[in-house]
Amino acid sequence: MIEAKNLTKRFGKQLVFENVNFKINDGDFISLIGPNGSGKTTLVKIMMGLEKETSGKLLIDKKQNIGYVPQFRNIDLDYPLNIEQFVRLNLKFTLSPAKRKQDNETIKRILEKTKLTQLKDRPLGLASGGEKQKAYLAQSLLNDPKILILDESTASLDVEVKMQLMDLVQELNEKYNLTVIFITHDYELTKKYTSRALFFKNKTLEEVHVSDVSEDMFEMGG
Numbered sequence: 001m002i003e004a005k006n007l008t009k010r011f012g013k014q015l016v017f018e019n020v021n022f023k024i025n026d027g028d029f030i031s032l033i034g035p036n037g038s039g040k041t042t043l044v045k046i047m048m049g050l051e052k053e054t055s056g057k058l059l060i061d062k063k064q065n066i067g068y069v070p071q072f073r074n075i076d077l078d079y080p081l082n083i084e085q086f087v088r089l090n091l092k093f094t095l096s097p098a099k100r101k102q103d104n105e106t107i108k109r110i111l112e113k114t115k116l117t118q119l120k121d122r123p124l125g126l127a128s129g130g131e132k133q134k135a136y137l138a139q140s141l142l143n144d145p146k147i148l149i150l151d152e153s154t155a156s157l158d159v160e161v162k163m164q165l166m167d168l169v170q171e172l173n174e175k176y177n178l179t180v181i182f183i184t185h186d187y188e189l190t191k192k193y194t195s196r197a198l199f200f201k202n203k204t205l206e207e208v209h210v211s212d213v214s215e216d217m218f219e220m221g222g
Ligand SMILES: Nc1ncnc2c1ncn2[C@@H]1O[C@H](COP(=O)(O)OP(=O)(O)OP(=O)(O)O)[C@@H](O)[C@H]1O
Pocket: 011, 016, 034, 035, 036, 037, 038, 039, 040, 041, 042, 043
C-alpha cells in the first residue's frame, strides 16, 4: 500500500501541492491526472525517492521495488543493441556462471511476460514504436517490482499501439497483482483501463471515480 498523509511539496517559494492525502492499495490500477505543471511527475519522484517532500509523509513499503516506464522516445536506426540486450541493460554484469544462469532465466521470463520472445533478436532501432515501448516495459520489470509507474508512456504512440501496450499492462496488473500508477493526459485510456483517478486540482489531489472523470480535467489550469 502507498499512503500519503498531508503531503506538501515546494520548490523554493513555489508551492506545487499541499495537504495531499490518498491511499493506493496493492493491485490498484489508478490514473494520475491533471493539467501540465500540476505536480504529477513530482509526486511520482517522491514515491521513487528522487525528490523529498517538504512536509507530510508518504508511506510506502521500502521492500517493494518500483518499475518506471518513461514517455516514448524514438531510438536511432543504428542503435547497437537488440531487444534482448536492451532489456538486459539494467542487470548488473556478472561473470559468475550461477548468477548468469539465473539472469538468463529472469530475462526469458520477462520477455515472455511482455510478449517479446519472438522479437528478442530484432535490433531495437528497427523495432516499431510499440515494440520499443514494450522493451522499456520489460526493462522496468527486471527488479520484480510490485509497483509500476507509467509516466505518459503511451504518449505519441498510435491509438491501436497504445491499446496494445495498455492491454499488456492490464494483464500484468491482473495476473501478478501489480499496482499500476498511470500518469496520463489521455481521457480515453483513463476511462478504459483505470478504476480510480487521482486528480490534481487547485494545488491538491482529489480522488475521483473513473465514471466521474471528464475531459476538462486534463485541461484546466493548475
Ligand atoms: N527540480 C525542480 N525545480 C524547480 N521547479 C520544479 C522542479 N521540478 C518541477 N518543478 C516545477 O514544479 C511544477 C510541477 O511540475 P511537474 O513536472 O511535477 O508537473 P506535471 O504535472 O508532471 O506536468 P506535465 O503534465 O507537464 O508533465 C512545475 O511548475 C515545474 O516547473
